[in-house]
Amino acid sequence: MILTPRATEILIVAEKLFSERGYDGVSMQKIATDVGISKANIYHHFTSKDELYLAVLNYALQDMNGLLTALQDIEGTSTEQLSHFSSEHLKHINTKSSISKLILREMIDDRSSRGKELAEQVFAEYFSLLRTLLRTCQDRGEIRSDIDPDHIAAALTGMNVFLFQSWPALQHFPGQIFKNQQDSGKIMFELLCNGFVIND
Amino acid sequence: MILTPRATEILIVAEKLFSERGYDGVSMQKIATDVGISKANIYHHFTSKDELYLAVLNYALQDMNGLLTALQDIEGTSTEQLSHFSSEHLKHINTKSSISKLILREMIDDRSSRGKELAEQVFAEYFSLLRTLLRTCQDRGEIRSDIDPDHIAAALTGMNVFLFQSWPALQHFPGQIFKNQQDSGKIMFELLCNGFVIND
């Protein structure tokens, strides 16, 4: 699918708006106004709102995949690799916050259809990547082998995703504990590495 | 605020619909049809869609608080208490999935205003509860004291929330790893307790 410059412009604006307010929360008029063109012009590039939304999803998720592969080339010991992966992942979902929100929306929304499938696909690919990394660590005997990599991956991912989507609320907590998201991510990663229970 | 039986009926239906499709994705007509009354009838009980939505949020979050306090009366050793708390929390967000989704929506949505504040308030209260429990454990010397309780709480909560909202996707993963959500929760909790890194 080849995109004209104007179509790309529309996609970028639409991605931002859809991620902020959801499919039903954004009108074609609003998108057109933000791009600075007429509503009919959008219909010249996309046949319907639905098609535009799916195009946004495709465009965004493609972008996601590109950055995922960048996470593969990490050097160092296993724990270093994992730490770096986790840290980069958190950075990533913040940089690409629109896409992240779109995916999270698709998870919650009861609209299913094609959007959900696309989101799940990217999700599965990310998990597969992390799974491979974890399996290597297990083979080297650096992390526990009695737990399936998928559960470790879920724990790791869950903490980062939660940090991302709850940050607006966490920030306002008393005591200035949640001041820097990246720092909190590191602390929680270390926590997952070594556990919080004291064993003598 | 006193609610007539009919008003309560409307709230329950609206809560379900709003949680599934969001504010803009649900029309007053759809709510009326599902309740089995006329649209104008809803306006007799609530002055606007906005007011209805806020009422839903209040109604739902009140319910949330009730169940939260039920989590306070847990007996046993610290780790047992925490394990139970985590397990009950996961069960809870699944039982009250509508409310959980509403809160998650408010976190993602850029509609802010009063809804976000309400969601954050419940969120803060839950955190405060877990924080107290964790501090007690720290005082007893059963869990690490070098990490702030809030970060442990965030890790614990994040794993559960992630499990809940990503479950539709996780379920379809190959290898039948994610078959029972409650079991996965237990595994991940143990992981956070003892860590995944092997230390000699």
Added chain:
DNA sequence: GTCTATAATGAGATAGAC
């Protein structure tokens, strides 16, 4: 409290000129 009817507005989408 509940209804039918209707206003008023905004939505998605199309026609056709330039």
Added chain:
DNA sequence: GTCTATCTCATTATAGAC
């Protein structure tokens, strides 16, 4: 490719009868 104008329909909300 872009526009103005327009169609059609769904939406929020109100009026007023019962």
